Amino acid sequence: MFPAENLRDWHGQKVIDPQGDKIGELEGVYVDTATDEPAFATVRVGMVGRHRLAFVPLDGATVSPDAVRVRYDKKQAGDAPSIDTNGELAANDEPSVFAHYGLPYDAVSGVRRLARR
Structure with a gap:
């Protein structure tokens, strides 16, 4: 699993895909609330003046x-x-983040699955 000890050190690092293409810069890390392990990164993508966090x-x-x-x-x-x-990820938007990547979303009623660190 991805080590969680130095989360602050990752901010601003470039994020690349398996082929080495730059996706963007790492802005934040969301952990799985059940395990407290890093689950998703928010990556700054887009054009100048139109950035968003994917x-x-x-x-x-x-x-x-x-x-x-x-x-x-x-x-x-x-x-x-x-x-x-x-922005912040709304609780009702969490399932779509998992679904986009074909990942299972197992939520306990009323409990968020992701938390920003």
Whole structure:
């Protein structure tokens, strides 16, 4: 699993896909509330003046000194559910983030699955 000890050190690192293409820059990390393990990164994507934060899963991701490599390609990440650069993920939007990547969403009634760290 992706180590969680230095979350602050990841901010601003470039996020790349399996082919080495840059997706964007890591802005935040959301942890799974059941395990407290990193689950998704928010990645700054878009053009100048039109940036947004796209959600990209961290399962299988690796960290190098200059990048975080994720298992998902740039196109899929770019098409992912996103929030404004000042926004927050609404509880009712969580299932669509998981569904975009074909990941199971097992929520307990009234309990959020993701929390920003």
